[in-house]
Amino acid sequence: MSDFAQxxxxxxxxxxxxxxxxxxxxxxxxxTLEDLNKPVTLVEIVSxxxxxxxxxxxxxxxMVMGKIIELFQSTEGEATYxxxxxxxxxLTRKSGNNNLGVYTQEIxxxxxxxxxxxxxxxxxxxxxPFSQYPDFQQFMGQLANAKHKQVLIADFLPSVENGKLVERxxxxxxxxxxxxxxxxxxxxxxxxxxxxxFTGIDNHEAAIRAGRAEALAMGLSNVIYKEAxxxxxxxxxxxxxxxxxVSAFDAIHDQTRxxxxxxxxxYMLAPGGLFSMIDIKxxxxxxxxxxxxxxxxxxxxxxxxxxxxxxxxxxxGLGMMWGQEKAEAMLKEAGFEDIEIIEMEHDGFNLxxxxxxx
Numbered sequence: 001m002s003d004f005a006q007x008x009x010x011x012x013x014x015x016x017x018x019x020x021x022x023x024x025x026x027x028x029x030x031x032t033l034e035d036l037n038k039p040v041t042l043v044e045i046v047s048x049x050x051x052x053x054x055x056x057x058x059x060x061x062x063m064v065m066g067k068i069i070e071l072f073q074s075t076e077g078e079a080t081y082x083x084x085x086x087x088x089x090x091l092t093r094k095s096g097n098n099n100l101g102v103y104t105q106e107i108x109x110x111x112x113x114x115x116x117x118x119x120x121x122x123x124x125x126x127x128x129p130f131s132q133y134p135d136f137q138q139f140m141g142q143l144a145n146a147k148h149k150q151v152l153i154a155d156f157l158p159s160v161e162n163g164k165l166v167e168r169x170x171x172x173x174x175x176x177x178x179x180x181x182x183x184x185x186x187x188x189x190x191x192x193x194x195x196x197x198f199t200g201i202d203n204h205e206a207a208i209r210a211g212r213a214e215a216l217a218m219g220l221s222n223v224i225y226k227e228a229x230x231x232x233x234x235x236x237x238x239x240x241x242x243x244x245x246v247s248a249f250d251a252i253h254d255q256t257r258x259x260x261x262x263x264x265x266x267y268m269l270a271p272g273g274l275f276s277m278i279d280i281k282x283x284x285x286x287x288x289x290x291x292x293x294x295x296x297x298x299x300x301x302x303x304x305x306x307x308x309x310x311x312x313x314x315x316x317g318l319g320m321m322w323g324q325e326k327a328e329a330m331l332k333e334a335g336f337e338d339i340e341i342i343e344m345e346h347d348g349f350n351l352x353x354x355x356x357x358x
Contacts, residue, residue, distance in 0.1 A: 017066040022104040024059060027051060030091040030101055033083035039072045041080055096150065097346070102143060109136045110304035118304055127311030130204065136305060144249065145184040152185055153192045155346045160276060160354065165245065169193040173244035176201060178230055178265060179251025183211025190215070190223040198223040201230065231257035233264030241270040249278045250350070253322050254306055256315025262334035269357045275336070277353040284323025294349070324351060331355060
């Protein structure tokens with residue numbers, strides 16, 4: 001077999017394995033095996049998971065073929081299955097930031113949401129509306145929410161300006177989260193810093209409603225939500241110099257008019273204000289991303305979601321992998337002069353673009 005024939009064989013096997021692992025993750029089979037913590041029979045897995053025996057048997061065979069789960073034989077000659085702890089530490093919900101199993105769901109979800117529309121886009125050049133992706137958006141929201149709950153207050157905010165931002169938040173400043181989604185980050189900040197005022201801006205009505213409802217349930221009186229397109233903020237006097245700190249978590253590369261959105265952020269910031277743009281860590285030239293450990297995966301997610309969403313309504317279509325060179329140039333074009341690009345210990349796949357306003 002030639003080298004490329006072997007590579008194609010590996011691709012077909014790994015693509016199938018990703019799909020099966022996504023099913024296993026969603027149904028918490030890895031979590032069940034981790035809890036059982038020993039070689040167990042099919043009957044024991046059925047009992048621990050509550051899932052169908054025949055489906056589990058077929059799924060376990062895939063995991064054995066893929067060397068994810070080890071197959072043994074009991075003294076009675078019955079097959080037993082074992083998830084090694086060093087595998088579980090990257091596959092289960094207990095893994096925290098090391099959890100890579102959760103990402104197996106992305107490609108299957110994007111395939112079900114957008115495959116036909118992306119194929120059409122190759123012929124028409126048209127984008128795909130945000131509303132095409134309800135299941136994927138829900139998944140990504142859950143993913144981002146889990147990360148925010150783990151690191152936002154404890155790690156990220158204390159890292160900004162060596163803790164100076166936290167002191168300002170404690171004393172009381174005006175904060176905006178642009179592309180706030182369902183408001184998890186915003187509500188966490190509002191809860192942690194009751195003397196500051198927080199505003200969430202997003203153009204997705206359902207997300208804004210969810211954020212408001214959660215803020216109400218949390219008893220927060222220092223947070224408001226506004227449904228607005230970030231690209232329309234610049235020049236709107238109601239927003240001029242209204243905020244001391246603005247955050248945008250993985251939100252800019254999906255904008256249909258990202259430059260206008262960044263100009264709007266610059267317009268919103270008061271003198272001495274700060275803008276934190278958190279976006280993917282990569283380069284603008286694909287040739288410089290050849291060694292990226294998830295390069296093919298991230299470009300595929302971009303092809304299936306970020307780029308076509310950004311192309312909608314004749315948008316820019318930046319894509320997830322727009323790269324730090326293009327990001328920095330666009331920030332400068334939007335009016336930011338003092339830009340610091342920071343690597344984050346708690347997030348190896350994103351960069352923090354910290355922009356300071358004189």
